[in-house]
Structures are given as C-alpha cells and as structure tokens.
Amino acid sequence: MKSHSSTLLAEVRTFRQKHPDVRYVDLIALDIPGHFYGKRYPVEMLEKVAAGSPLKLPQNAVLLGAQGGLFKIGDYCFNDGDPDANRRLVPGTLKPVSWESQPLGQMLITSDGTEAPIEFEPREVLAKVLERLQHKGIHPVVAFELEFYLFDKKLDNGLPQFARDPLSEDADDQPNLHIERLTRFGDVLDDMAQTAKDQGIDITVITAEIGPGQFEINFGHLDDGLRAADWAALFCRSTRGVALKHGYRASFMAKPYLQYPGSGMHVHVSLYDGAGNNLLAAHQQQPLRHAVAGCLELLPHCMPIFSPNHNAFRRLGGTVNAATRASWGFEDRDACVRIPESDPRNLRIEHRLASADANPYLVLAAILVGLEHGLEAKREPIPPLNEDRNSGTDFPVDMLDAVRAMRHQPVLRDKLGGEFVDVYCENKRQDHLAFQQEIHAREYRWFL
Template sequence: MVQLFSLQEYLSAHPEVDRVEAFVSDVNGVGRGKWLPRQRALAISSKGLAMPRSIFALDIWGRDVREAGLAYGTGDPDGLCWPIAGSVAPVVWADRPTAQVMLTMRDGDGAPFYADPRAMLGRMVERLNAKGLFPMVATELEFYLLDDMAARPSSRDSGQVLSIDALRSVAPVLDAIEDACRAQGVPAETIQREYGAGQYEINLRHIGDACLAADHAILLKRIVRGTAVRHGRIATFMAKPFGAQAGSGMHVHVSLLDRAGKTLFADEAGGESAMLGHAVGGLLSTMADAMLLFAPHANSYRRFSRGAYGPVTASWGYDDRSAAVRVITGSPSETRIEHRLAGADCNPYLALTAIFAGMLAGIDGAIDPGPRHAPSSHGHGERSLPLDWSPAIAAFAASDAMADALGTAGRDMVAACKRQDRDELLTRVPDTEYDTYLATL
C-alpha cells in the first residue's frame, strides 16, 4: 500500500526531486499542465496554480475550440487549479528525479469548475450518494505495445490470447509497468495477453471511490505510455489501431452499496435485486445518447462490428461478452454489471459519469431492461446505437439526459469539441482514398 502524502510532505521526504509535473485532464482525457521547479511546486497547495479555463475545451490537436465558449470572446481568463489529495507520486520513467500531482480546477467561490471532467463525475457521484447509493468501480484497459510508430502487428503474433509465453516475451516492459503502478498507488491486479497481435490488458481493483477509480485509469495510461517509451516501445490506447486486429476497450465493472456497505444488486436470498434490473434498463435507455462519451473519436467507431466483442446494440445478457452490458452473478458481493461499450480511447471521467447517469435514470424510473441478448441473433430486434461519429455527436448534443448528467454547459462544451475534431478530419483526405480513387475516377 502506497502511503498518501500532501505535496509538501512528499517533497520534504524526497529532497532529490527537483521537478513536478502538475496537470488536469481535458475533455479527451489528455493531461494538460506545467512542469514546475521544486520551490514553485511547494506553493500550489496554498496558492493554487493558474491555468486558462479553456484548457479543458481543446480539440484532439490541443487547439482552442471557438464554439465551446471558454476562450474566444471571453478574454480566456485563468482559473485556479488545486492538488487532488493523495495524488502526488514519483514519475519513475523520467530521466531526472520528478514527481507528479493531479489537479482539479475550482471557481472563485471554491466550487468545482463546471468544465472539469473530474468535477462532472464528482457531481454525479454526489447525486448517487444523496440517494443512498455508493458505487464500487473497477476498470479494465486494453492497449497495444508496438516497436515504433510505423509498426504493424504480424499475423503470426495474433490469436495468442492469455498466452503466458507472450507475456514473458515483453516481461521487461510489463515488469516496469507493474513497478510504476506500485510506486504510484495504481491498484493493478492482473495483466493478460489479449486477442490482437501485441495487445494486452491490465485490470484494476474494485474500489469505493469512483473519482479515484477514474484517476487510476488516467494514471495507468500515463504509466503504460511513459514506460513503453523508456523501453524503446510505443503504447497506444487507440480504439482500433489496426483494421484486421481486435479493438481496445475500457470495460467498467460497477456495483452499488448502501450506506452500511451492503450490496444493493442482490437480495436477502442472494438472488438478483430489482435494482440491478432497473440499473441495466437505465443503461440501455440512455446508451445511444451517451455513445459519444464511450466512443469519442472518429477511430472509435471502427471497433464496433457484428460478430466481434465490440457491441453494436443496446443489449444485456448474463455472462455474455457480446452484449453491451454483461451481468455477472455469483455471491452477493460478486454480483455486478460489466459495461463493455467504452473504448480504451475514452475519457474515464466522462464515461463513468454517463454510466452512473444511466443507472440512476433506470433506478429512479424503475426501467425494465427488456429481454436479454441472444448471441446468435447478432443484435436483431434490439435497440440500435449510432455506429458512426456524426450521428453520435448529434444524438449527444440534443440529449436532455446528457444535459442532466453533465450540466447543459458541460454537454454543449463536449459536443463543440467533438464537432471541431470532426470538421477538421473531414478536410483531410486519407491515403486510402487517393490509392482507391485518384487514378480510377
């Protein structure tokens, strides 16, 4: 167990550290912040760290998004960012003694800033808690480990799912990832080889702090990428980096407890509770509107195809990995939901916010989940999902449910950022179109 320190305590205990990486996570889950010398870092716990409020509303290239309303026409003012308690940790892959600290932005009155994705999740958790609902959460993240940016996986390397020998072949990198997780307090439990060539998955432990669970997912991505570079490799959490290989998802395991810590998804006899079914029903009813938060990029939609483990309908089933929502039963403490729709490229704060919003809507409205998914049906007769980026943006932008989940201003900011991403990509003609059409048409 990693002991939790304040930034001052950590730096006092580690006089060798002369640099601190201080960062927030933007709408894409990308870390945005500053390198601070030791003495400047010591001041941020009492004075905060000023950064533009527009830092959250950036497109995928890191540019301001005019329609988000946080930069253009406002003077682009600063907000104050404050350290997240217990988030200071060593950056073990850095070349010089470096620590990192996660930040969150607050308004002048001390309230969480509406555009901070972590604040959006925090508000949703508060709504759950106010109703006596306390989530237990864990994430599972898939990624590809490559030799370099131009690498393509070999077909002979695919299909080695759960191969111990495949893990051993990259043991130095995976060992270093485990060591970094331990140093940063990220509760990695298992590492496994996945279906794709060079694809791996790391599972994190269930915890009772949903914001911390999302922090862990953010930190795990940093650890994997930073460690890979340190070992001369490239790691990617793209949802579908290779068309003929498996996509990478972020599976979310969640259950709900009462104030006494007793599960609400199982009844006194150990069977499933009505609340479990209603939570599933709510997830399915809001899934199409929330699709943009689970699949936020153009590439995200390449992951969804019939006959694969990228769900194509709003569906549920018992221990069914082809469904969007997999219900796992066993002992009362093991009964939970596995949400399988999100890609590894999602922002964990926003994805968890959407999941909790769906569950809450189902519980409040006693929504029946309907018939369970039949794997052999390939989704026929089930509720459809927007499986293309533009319809997903449109559904999200018009959704009252998403306005309720993120706040209207939060929903509109996310939609504006994604529209700018889409509009920019529409101006870029890919090489495949030149290869296909240029000399023929």
Template sequence: MKSHSSTLLAEVRIFRQNHPDVRYVDLICLDIPGRFYGKRYPVEMLEKVAAGSPLKLPQNAVLLGAQGGLFKIGDYCFHDGDPDANRRLVPGTLKPVSWEAQPLGQMLITSDGTEAPIEFEPREVLAKVLERLHRKGIHPVVAFELEFYLFDRKLADGLPQFARDPLSDDPDDQPTLHIERLSRFAPVLDDMVQTAQAQGIDITVITAELGPGQFEINFGHLDDGLRAADWAALFCRSTRGVALKHGYRASFMAKPYLQHPGSGMHVHVSLYDAAGNNLLAAHQQQPLRHAVAGCLELLPHCMPIFSPNHNAFRRLGGTVNAATKACWGYEDRDACVRIPESDPRNLRIEHRLASADANPYLVLAAILVGLEHGLDAAREPIAPLNEDRDSGHDFPLEMLEAVRAMQQQPALREGLGAEFVDVYCENKRQDHLAFQQEINAREYRWYL
C-alpha cells in the first residue's frame, strides 16, 4: 500500500512540475448511463489524496439517470441516507485538459480496488469479470472502435445541423467514405487525435464513415481490459471538448438521423493463456465456435447494455451493417459477431452491436461474460451468415422488453452480479419511463 501511494504521489508531483499553471484537477468516474461525474479538486489537495487521505463521493452518484436525476431503486437514493463511498485514484490517468478555457487536469477515480467497492459501479463490474477470467487462466486482449458525428455547434429549432464543410457552402456536399473528408476536417480531427494521445490513448486509424460528418476512430489493442475501456470513455470526453473549441458539436448519439447510418461501438476481443497462446485458435478453432455460441445466447439478454436508451434502439434493423438478429459470420459486417480474417495468433471476435453511446465498461463486461459462458458450456453455434443469411436469434427491440429479458437471465446475473443487474435494469426502466413523460408535436398532429 505504501509503495502504491508513493507511485501516485510521484505522479502528482511530476504533473505539478510539468504543468505549474494548473490549479485544479477534475476527478472523474463513469456513471451507469456512461456520463462522467466527479469533483474539481485543488491540485495541492490532490497531492494529499495521493499520499493516502480518503477520497469520498456519494455512492448514489453512480445511479444518475441520463439527465442527471436520481430514481428510487430499491433502498438506494431515498431510503439509505445517501452515504459516501470511498474512491481511489487510477494510476497513470492524471493528464492535462487542453480544451477548457483555463488550464486544468483530469484523473480517473474508481471504487474498484477499495475495501468496499460499489457493486453497481461500471468499472467495478468489469474489474470483477476480468479478475474471474484471470483466475481461470484467460487473459483478454481488447480494442475499441468508436463512430461519432460532427455537427454544427448551434442547433436549429433543437435539431442537429450538418457540420459546416470548410470547402463547401452546401451542407449535403460531403464525400462519404472518402479520404478527402479527412482533409476537409483535418484541423479538428488532428486536434482530437493529439488531445487523445496526450491523455495516453493510442489512436491508430481514422475513417470517414457513410453518414455526413460521421467518422470512426480505432484504438490500439491492449492486454488490460480496464485500460481499454478507460480509453474509450476518456476519448468521448476529450472529443466533445475539442469539437466545441473548433466550433463543432461532436456526438456519440446512436441514431441522430433516421435517413443516415447510426454510430456504433465495435469491440475486438481475443483470449490468451498465460503463455501467450491464443485460446480461440486451439483445436482447429473449436473454442472460437463455443465462445461465439455463448455470446449469441446471452446477447438478447444484454440489450439494455448494448442499446442503453430509446434512441439506440432506433439504430437496429434496416440500416447499413446494423444487425436485426443475434448472428455471426466470417468477414461479414452484417453480423453482430464478426470474425475478421487473421492469422491464428490474432484470431478474435469483433462485437458490432453496441451503440457508440453505450457504457464501454459494461459493454466489454457483457461481451466477456458471453465468451466465458460459451467456453464453459462448449456448445456449437448456429450457422454463420456465410452459410445461411436468415440465421440468428431474435432480440428485444424496445427497452422495457429488453429489461425484462436481462433481469431474468441466470448466467448474466451470475456473471455480472445479481445486485448490478437489478440496479441497472431498474435504472434503465425508470429512465425510459421518464423519457416518455412528454407529449411531442407529432402526437398532437396525429391525435388532437
């Protein structure tokens, strides 16, 4: 413990030496909907926390709804006295914030690794899944890919507008899937990449996607699943900030336009043993097939995680490369679980169903539980799309049905934790009901 505190203290002191103009540091953590909450600390107080002083925040901050409010979930929030819970600093995440008006720093905090971790904190949920896999001799290597849209900074009557192309006055004149768009938006994209790299994130590939103003960013592969999810979360935060600085609005909203492709979160996962052998490639890839079968079996029960809000369900079905069933295939982007062509050393699955605004810790945890379930059950999967284009299991396409399916699944309750599943499902149910408490103009046009 002492050496751990010494490492953190050294990190804070080096940061202060390198950034003497920074007076405050945002200590941040992801809540259930995937938004950051936290506190802004004077940097000298951060040094005391690094040296061992307690760091406490309300436990129920994890339970915030999409709009920041609290819902009654069991005895939480309104019948528990709103207790504090200990958090700890995540080593290696203290970095400068370059997109704010004043010099700032930021650092991740978490309850995982404390004496009493919060069972429903997303990072703790993933940490427990990874710990269990490691005890079984399974070591995941993970890489995220995130799609997002650039919009004009100002909304028009509450609606997003295409990002203004510096080389064209016509908002519809944006070359799709064309490298020229990367050049047209180079200043903001380059700043996004450099800012992410300053956060310690390994950015690899940038792609102009099909939607107008839509892009995809790929991250490097990591043998630390927690850090891989940290990267995805931190990239969303920095990208929104950089976009505003350049006069744009960056959004990871799943389906901002009905007529254009939605934005997804693709997760590449391979599994290795302690000696570095790819477990999925053994025995003529039979473990790969078992892992796929487990993923597909649990996928319909994970929809509140993969599609965490009303808008995310709009992305599913009838659009480019967005599956309508739990299915798989080799080199097939219509599949939820795609097997990219690779050599045995790099054999992996690419899970393509989650929306870009899903919680990366929970998405990865759900995928890993599916893979684990498949390896344990050792069952053969359904036919791949390469053999049968109609192959697949149905999954829920609206939130309340999805919540019921998730809450009743025994393997998921065991793999993610029953307390987490109950809390998460009630949070999603309440959020969905709160979203419905507004009559929009269309209802008056149809029914008045």
C-alpha cells in the first residue's frame, strides 16, 4: 500500500511540474447511465489524497438517473442516510484538460480496490468479472470502436442541425463514406485525436461513416479490460469538449436521425491463456463456437445494458448493419456477433449490438460474461448468417420488456452480481417511466 501511495504521489508531483498553471483537477467516475460525476480538487489537496488521505463521495452518486435525479431503489437514496463511500485514484489517469477555457486536470477515481467497493458501480462490476476470469486462466484482449455524430453547436428549437462544412459553409447533409470528409473536418478531428492521445488513449483508425457528419474512431487493442473501458469513457468526454471548442456539438446518441444510421459501440474481444495461446482458436475453433453460443444465449437478457435508453432501441433494425435478432456470422456486419477474418493468433469476436451511448464498463462486462458462460456450457450456436440469412433469436425491443428479461436471469445474477442486476434494472425502469411523463407535440396533433 505504501509503494502504491508513493507511485501516485510521484504521478501527481510530476504532473504539477509539467503543468504549473493547473490549479484544479476534476476527480471523475462514470455512473450507471454513463455520465461522469465527481469533485473538483485543488491540486495541492490531490497530493494529500495521493499520499493516503481518504477520498470519499456519496455512494448514491452512482445511482443517478439520465437527468441526474435520484430514484428510490430498495433502501438506497432515501432510507439509507445517503452515506459516503471510499474512492481511490486510478494510477496513470492524471492528465491535462485542453478543451476548457482555463488550465485544468482530470483523473479517474473508482471504488474498486477499496475496502468496501460499491457493488453496483460500473467499473467495480467489470473489475470483478476480469478478476474471476484471471483466476480461471482467461486473459481478454479488448479494443473498442465508437461512432458519433457532429452537429452544429446551436440547436434549432431543441433539434440538432447538420454540421457545417468548414470549406463550403454549407450543411454536411449528405450521407456518404467519402474520405474527403476527413479532410474537410480535419481540424476538429485532428484535435479530437490529439486530445485523446494526450489523455493516454491509443487512437488508431478514423473513418467517415455513412450518416451526415458521422465518424468512427478505433482504439488500440489492450490486455487490460479496465483500461480499455476507461479509454472509451474518457474519449466521449474529451470529444464533446473539443467539438464545442471548434463550434460543433459531438454526440454519441444512438439514433439522432431516423432516416440515417445510428451510432454503435463495437467491441473486439479475444481470449488468451497464461502462455499467450488464443483460447478461441484451439481444437479447430470449437471454443469459439461455444463462446458465441453463450453470447447469443445471454444477449436478450442484456438488452438494458446494450440499449440503455428509449432512443437506443430506435437504432435496432431499419438501416444498414444494425441487427434485429441475436445472430452471428463470419465477416458479416448484419450480425450481432461478427467473426472478423484473422489468423489463429488474432481470432476474436466483434460484438456490434451496443449503442455508442452505452456504459463501456457494463457493455464489456456483459460480453465477457457471455463468453465465459459459453465456454463453460459448451453448447453449439445457432447457424451463422452465412448459412441461413433467417438465423437468429428474438430479443426485447422495449425497455420494460428488456428489464423483465434481465432481472431474474440466473447467469447474470451470478456473474454480474444480484445486487447490481437489481439496482441497474430498477434504475432503467424508473428512468424509462420518467421519460414517458411528458406529452409531445405529435401527441396533441394526433389526439387532441
């Protein structure tokens, strides 16, 4: 513990030497809906925390709804006295914030690794899954891909406007994959990529996607699942900030336009043993088939994680490369679980169902649990789409149905934790009901 504190203290002191103008550091963590919460600390106080002083935040900050409100979930929030819970600094995450008007730093915090972790904190849920897999001799290698849209900074009566092409000043309202769009929006995209790299994130490929103003960013493969999810979470925060600086609004909303493709979170996962052998490639790839079967079996029960809000369900079906059923296939982007072409060393799955605004810690945890369950159950999957275009099993396409499917699923309760499943399902149920408590203009047009 002493050496751990020494490492953190050295990190803080090195940061202060490199960035003497930074007076405050945001200590941040991701809540259940995928928003950052935290506190802004004077940098000199951060040194004390790094040296071992306690760092406490309200436990129930993790339970906030999508709009920041608290819901009654069991005894949490209203019958528990709103207690504090210990957090710790995540080593290696203290970085400068370049998109704010004043010099600032930020650093991730978490309850995992403390004496009493919060069972429903997303990062803790993933940490427990990874720890269990490590004890079984299973070591995941993970890479995220995130799609997002650029919009004009100003909304039009609350509605998004197409991003303006900086060369022509016209709206970028044409769906295409033209690489010239990367040049036209090069200033903001380059700043996004460099800012992410300054945060320690390994940015690789940048793609102009089909939707107008839509792009995709790929991250490097990591043998640390927690860090991979950290990258995805931090990228969303920095990208939104950089976009505003350039006069745009960046959004990871799942389906901002009904007529154009939605934005997804694609996750590549391969599994290795302690000697570095690809577990999925053994025995003529039979473990791969078992792992796929486990993912597909649990997928309908994980929909509140993969589609975490009302809008995310709009993304499913109706446009290109968005699955409508739990399916798999080799080199098939219509499948939920795609097997990219690769050599045995790099054999992996690409899980394509989650929306871009899903919580990356929980998405990865759900995928890994599916793989783990499949390797243990050793069942054959349904036929791939390459053999039968109608292959697939139904999954819920409504939040309340999805919550019912998740709440009592025994494998998820065992491997993600019953307390987490209960809290998460109730959070999503109440968030959905709160969203419904507004009459929209269309309703008056139809029924007044």
